[in-house]
Amino acid sequence: VGWAERGGSAEGHGNSVPRFHVTWGTGPGLVEPFVRRARAAEAAGRLSFRFRHRVDGLEREHGAVRGVHGAVLAPSENPRGAPSNRTVTADFALRAGAIVVASGGIGGNPDMVRRLWPRDRLGEPPAAMVRGVPDYVDGRMIDLAQAAGARLVNRDRMWHYVEGLRNHSPIWTDHGIRILPGPSSLWLDARGRRLPPPLYPGFDTLAALAHLRATGFDHSWFLLNQAIIRKEFALSGSEQNPDLTGRSWRGVLGRAVGRNAPAPVEAFKRLGADFVVRDRLEDLVDGMNALVGAPHLDPVEIRRVVEDRDAGLAHPFGKDLQLAAIRGARAYLGDRLIRTAPPAPILDPANGPLIAVRLNVLTRKTLGGIHADLAGRALDATGRPVPGLYAAGEAAGFGGGGMHGYRSLEGTFLGGCLFSGRIAGRHAAAAR
Numbered sequence: 001v002g003w004a005e006r007g008g009s010a011e012g013h014g015n016s017v018p019r020f021h022v023t024w025g026t027g028p029g030l031v032e033p034f035v036r037r038a039r040a041a042e043a044a045g046r047l048s049f050r051f052r053h054r055v056d057g058l059e060r061e062h063g064a065v066r067g068v069h070g071a072v073l074a075p076s077e078n079p080r081g082a083p084s085n086r087t088v089t090a091d092f093a094l095r096a097g098a099i100v101v102a103s104g105g106i107g108g109n110p111d112m113v114r115r116l117w118p119r120d121r122l123g124e125p126p127a128a129m130v131r132g133v134p135d136y137v138d139g140r141m142i143d144l145a146q147a148a149g150a151r152l153v154n155r156d157r158m159w160h161y162v163e164g165l166r167n168h169s170p171i172w173t174d175h176g177i178r179i180l181p182g183p184s185s186l187w188l189d190a191r192g193r194r195l196p197p198p199l200y201p202g203f204d205t206l207a208a209l210a211h212l213r214a215t216g217f218d219h220s221w222f223l224l225n226q227a228i229i230r231k232e233f234a235l236s237g238s239e240q241n242p243d244l245t246g247r248s249w250r251g252v253l254g255r256a257v258g259r260n261a262p263a264p265v266e267a268f269k270r271l272g273a274d275f276v277v278r279d280r281l282e283d284l285v286d287g288m289n290a291l292v293g294a295p296h297l298d299p300v301e302i303r304r305v306v307e308d309r310d311a312g313l314a315h316p317f318g319k320d321l322q323l324a325a326i327r328g329a330r331a332y333l334g335d336r337l338i339r340t341a342p343p344a345p346i347l348d349p350a351n352g353p354l355i356a357v358r359l360n361v362l363t364r365k366t367l368g369g370i371h372a373d374l375a376g377r378a379l380d381a382t383g384r385p386v387p388g389l390y391a392a393g394e395a396a397g398f399g400g401g402g403m404h405g406y407r408s409l410e411g412t413f414l415g416g417c418l419f420s421g422r423i424a425g426r427h428a429a430a431a432r
Contacts (some may be wrong), residue, residue, distance in 0.1 A: 022241075022244055023244075023414075024244065024247055025244070025245060025247050026237075026238040026241055026244050026245045027238045027245075028238055028245060029245070029247065030414075050092070050094075052072060052073040052074070052075065052076070053070060053071075053072055053073070053092055054070045054071050054072075054073055054086075055068045055069070055070040055140075055141065055144065056069060056070040056071060056144075057069050057070070057144060057147070057148075058099060058144055058145065058147070058148035058389070059093070059095075060148060060149070063387060064386075064387035064388040065098075065099050065148055065149075065386060065387065065388035065389040066095055066096065066097075066099075066388055067093060067094055067095040067096060067099070068093070068094050068099060069091070069092065069093040069094075070091070070092060070093075071088040071089075071090070071091060071092070072088070072089050072090040072091070072092050073085065073086060073087060073088060073089065074087040074088075074089045080169075080170075080171055081169070081170035081171055081172065081173075081175065082173075083135050083172070083173055084135075097388070097428075097431065098388050098389075098390060098428035098429075098431050099388060099389055099390065099428075100376075100390040100391070100392055100424050100425065100428050101141050101142070101144075101145050101370060101378070101389070101390070101391045101392070101395050101396075102391070102392045102393045102395060102421060102424075103136075103137075103140070103141035103142070103395050104133065104136075104137040104366075104393065104394045104395060105133070105137055105139065105142075105158075105365060105366025105369065105394040105395065106137070106138065106139035106142070106158075106366050107131060107132055107133040107137050107160075107363035107364050107365065107366065108131055108133045108134055108135045108136060108137035108138050108172070108173075108363070109137070109138040109139050110129050110131070110174075110363065112138070112139045113125065113129070113158065113160075113363050116155045116156055116158070117156070117158075118156040118157070118158070121156075121206075121210065121406070122206070122209055122210050122213055123210060123213030123214050124213060125213075126213070126218040126361045127218060128218045128219075128360065128361075129160075129164075129174070129176075129218070129360065129361045129362070129363055130164045130165070130166055130174050130175070130176025130360045130361070130362050130363070131172065131173065131174045131175060131176055131362070131363050132160075132161070132164065132176050132177075132178065132236075132362045132363050132364040133172075133363065133364065134171070134172040135172050135173050139366075141395060142369055142370060142395055145370050145378060145389065145391065145395075146370075148386065148389060149378075149380050149386045149389070150370050150371065150378040150379065150380065150386055150389060150391070151370075151371040151378075151379055151380055151381045151383075151401075152368070152369060152370060152371065152401070153368055153369075153371045153397075153401040153402055154367065154368025154369070154397060154401055154402035155368045155369070156368065157366075157367035157368040157397070157402060157404075157405070157406055158365065158366055158367055158368075159205070159206070159364055159365035159366075159367055159404075159407075159408060160209060160361055160362060160363050160364055160365075161178050161205060161209075161361070161362040161364055162205065162208050162209050162212055162220065162359055162360075162361055162362070163178055163179040163180075163181060163201070163222075163359050163362070164176040164177070164178055164179075164359065164360040164361060164362025165177045165178070165179060165235075165268060165272055165274050165357070165359075165360070166272065166273045166274055166360065168267070168268060168271040168272050168273065176360065176362040176363075177235050177236055177237055177240060177268070177362075178235070178236040178362050178364075179201075179222070179233060179234075179235060179236075179357070179359070180202070180233075180234040180235065180236060181201035181202050181222070181232060181233065181234075182201065182202065182228070182231065182232025182233070182329070182335075182339050182340050182341065183200050183201055183202055183203075183232075183322065183325050183326050183329050183340060184201070184224065184228045184231075184232055184322075184326055184340065184341050184343070185201050185222040185223065185224040185228060185232070185357075186222070186223040186224065186305070186306065186309060186346065187199065187200065187201055187208075187220065187221070187222060188220060188221040188222075188223055188302075188305070189212060189215045189217065189220050189221075190215055190216075190217030190219055190220060190221070190292070190296055191215070191217075191296055191297070192221075192296070192297045192298060192301055192302050192305065193305075194305055194309075195208065195211060195212075195220075196211070197321045197322070198321070198325070199211055200322050200325055201222065201232075203325075206406075206407060209361070217296075218360065218361060219292065219358050219359060219360055220358075220359045221288065221356055221357065221358060221359065222355075222356070222357040222359060223284075223302075223306065223346070223354070223355075223356050224346065224354075224355050224356075224357075225346050225348075225351045225352055225353065225354050225355060226259070226261075226351060226352055226353055226355065227341055227344060227351035228341045228346075228351075228355075229261045229265060229269065229355055230259060230260060230261045230341075231338070231339070231340065231341040232339060232340060232341055233261055233262075233265045234262070234265070235264055235265060235268065239264070240264040240265075241262075241264070242263070242264070243255070243262070255338045256337050256338045269355065274291075274357055274358040274359070274360070275355065275356070275357055275358075276288050276291055276355070276356040276357075276358075277353050277354070277355050278353060278354055279349075279352055279353050279354065280354070281299065281302065281303055281306065281347065281354060282299045282303075284354045284355075284356055285297050285298075285299040285302050286299070287356070288356045288358070291358055292358070306346055306347060307347065309322075309323075309346065310345040310346055310347055310348075313343055313344070313345060323343055326340060326341075326343050327343065330342070365394065365408075365413060366394050366395075366397065367397050367398070367402060367404050367405075367406070367408065368397045368401055368402050369391070369394065369395050369396050369397040369401055369402075370391035370395055370396045370397075370401055371396075371400070371401040372390070372391045372392075372396045372399070372400050372401060372420075372424075373385065373400070374400075374423070375390075375423065375424075375427040376390045376391065376392055376396075376420060376423045376424025376425075376427050376428070377389070377390055377424075377427065378390060378391050378396075388431070390424040390427065390428045391420075391424065392417070392420040392421040392423070392424040392425070393416070393417040393420055393421055394413075394417065396420060398413055398416025398417060398420065399416045399419065399420040400420075403416055404416070
C-alpha cells in the first residue's frame, strides 16, 4: 500500500508508486531463523553469549583492536518497563581476532539526541520526547569506537517521528509507540492550527517535524472520529500487531470489517495517556486543554476548522487538498479496503465518538555513525581502516556511516542492517 512517506511532488522525495511492506511475523518472525542458527552454533560450541556484560572500552594491541573490557552486571529482576540495574559484580576482558560493533543507534539516549540535534534543519530539539528504542540503544559503543580510533560521521542525521504515543504498558523507559496513520485525521498544531499542505498524516515525516518544531511546542494533535480510527490507525511494534506477528490471515482480514479498531488500537484509546474521547466537540476541546494543562485551544476556532473541512465534502472538485489526497489514496484497492476511510464529515454523530490524540516526538533511527568502508571496516580520521575493528547496522548509519543521506523511506533501514551485518561478519571472519 502507498501510505508510507507519500512525499510531495513527482520530482521530490517520497514514494511515486504504492509501496510498503510488513514482515510476515513482524520482528519475531524476522529474527527467528537467525536465533535458530545462533542457538545451534552455541550448542556446537562455536558461539557463546555473554549477557549482562557491559563493554567499557576497546583494547588496542600493536595498533590493532584485539579485545574488549568492561563490567559484569548483577542479574536484574526489575519489572517490565523499568531499567535493569547497573550494579557491577565483576570485571571481564575478552580477546578476539576482530571486533564488530553492532550496538544500534542513539534513540534511547535523549540527552545525546538533543546534543546532536540538527538545529539548522529541524529547529530546537524538544524538551519532552518519548523513546522508540530501549534504554541500551544509548550510543555508548559508538563513542567507545571513536575512542579506539574510529571516525564518526554525519552524526546530525537522524530520523524521528512526530506521531508518538506513550505506551500504556511500557517495556522500556518512556516507551513510545508510533501511529502508522492513514490520511484522514485532521492534523493540528498545539494552538489548533491545521498543518499546511502537503503535511498530512503519513506524508513527510521530517518536513512535519521541522514545521512543528517551529511552533514552540513539543506536541501536536490528530482530531478524528471512530470511523477514521477503525479504518486508518495502525501501531508500530510486534505486540500491537498480533495478527501479523501471529501470522493470522483471518486477523489481517478482520481489519477490513467491524466497527471497532484493532484490539491494540482500542486498548490505547481506552488506556493511553494521549487520548481524549468525547461525543461533543466542545467537550473534546476541554479535554484536550486539560490533558496539556493549559488553555491553548479555542473551541470556537477548532469548530471553525473542523466545519470548514467537513464543508469541503460537498464539493467533489473542491480546494481542500487533503480531501483530494484521501480520494487519491482510495483509488488504490489496498488503501480502499484497509487503510483509508471513506470521506465523511468528522462531526457526523453516526461516525462518533470524536477522538483527539496528542502526538509526541518519538526518537527512533540514527542515520550517521561509525565511518566504514565497503568491507565493513571502521575507518580512522585519515580514511584508513582501524585494524581489527568493524561496524554494522545502525551504529554505522545502516552502512558506511550515512548510506541514507538526510532522508530515507520506511522499509529501507532493515536492508542496511542485514547487508552491512553480512558484509562485516564475512570480512571479520576472513581477517582472523
